[in-house]
Amino acid sequence: KNQVEQSPQSLIILEGKNCTLQCNYTVSPFSNLRWYKQDTGRGPVSLTIMTFSENTKSNGRYTATLDADTKQSSLHITASQLSDSASYICVVHNAGNMLTFGGGTRLMVKP
Amino acid sequence: GAVVSQHPSRVICKSGTSVKIECRSLDFQATTMFWYRQFPKQSLMLMATSNEGSKATYEQGVEKDKFLINHASLTLSTLTVTSAHPEDSSFYICSAFSGTVETQYFGPGTRLLVL
Numbered sequence: 714k715n716q717v718e719q720s721p722q723s724l725i726i727l728e729g730k731n732c733t734l735q736c737n738y739t740v741s742p743f744s745n746l747r748w749y750k751q752d753t754g755r756g757p758v759s760l761t762i763m764t765f766s767e768n769t770k771s772n773g774r775y776t777a778t779l780d781a782d783t784k785q786s787s788l789h790i791t792a793s794q795l796s797d798s799a800s801y802i803c804v805v806h807n808a809g810n811m812l813t814f815g816g817g818t819r820l821m822v823k824p
Numbered sequence: 825g826a827v828v829s830q831h832p833s834r835v836i837c838k839s840g841t842s843v844k845i846e847c848r849s850l851d852f853q854a855t856t857m858f859w860y861r862q863f864p865k866q867s868l869m870l871m872a873t874s875n876e877g878s879k880a881t882y883e884q885g886v887e888k889d890k891f892l893i894n895h896a897s898l899t900l901s902t903l904t905v906t907s908a909h910p911e912d913s914s915f916y917i918c919s920a921f922s923g924t925v926e927t928q929y930f931g932p933g934t935r936l937l938v939l
Contacts, residue, residue, distance in 0.1 A: 749930075816867045
């Protein structure tokens with residue numbers, strides 16, 4: 714069964730601090746893994762897309778890693794800002810054009 | 825970048841009425857559109873997959889007669905919630921896919937409140 718597990722479920726950090734979100738998956742056959750940011754009441758916005766051969770990809774203060782052997786990904790946020798408060802969703806896309814969503818991590822950045 | 829729009833952004837209706845939600849891909853042709861539902865503090869749940877010109881494929885547990893999906897063109901898909909009830913109140917999100925790995929974008933969502 715295709716599954717995507719994210720941890721932690723929620724996280725509170727102080728502004729300016731770094732944090733790392735985790736994503737483990739069992740989707741097969743794997744096509745790509747995406748991290749999305751979803752603000753409350755808005756649609757998800759893509760942060761990074763990683764294919765099988767990519768280990769690291771950065772988008773500003775967001776850096777995603779992928780270990781295809783262990784089927785793990787992480788999203789590292791550097792120097793957090795209040796606007797980073799949102800849900801971060803890990804989505805794995807299989808070769809059959811199906812998406813499997815993780816449960817998301819709700820991040821709150823406090824001043 | 826590519827944009828997907830949804831209309832309306834929010835709607836309030838009385839129980840028993842039908843509501844239509846539009847999803848448009850504004851600058852690319854979407855061979856496939858997906859409809860999701862999201863309850864508060866939960867992840868997106870796929871309702872159905874819609875391919876242009878063919879019948880939608882519904883996920884298990886989603887009533888196709890209640891959630892009517894029409895994908896009449898490569899830039900427009902509609903979701904109609906028929907005879908809406910308060911338990912249908914949710915956040916409905918579409919995504920559009922052009923066929924290439926990189927091109928899948930989510931709409932901004934439609935918040936439905938059924939009184």
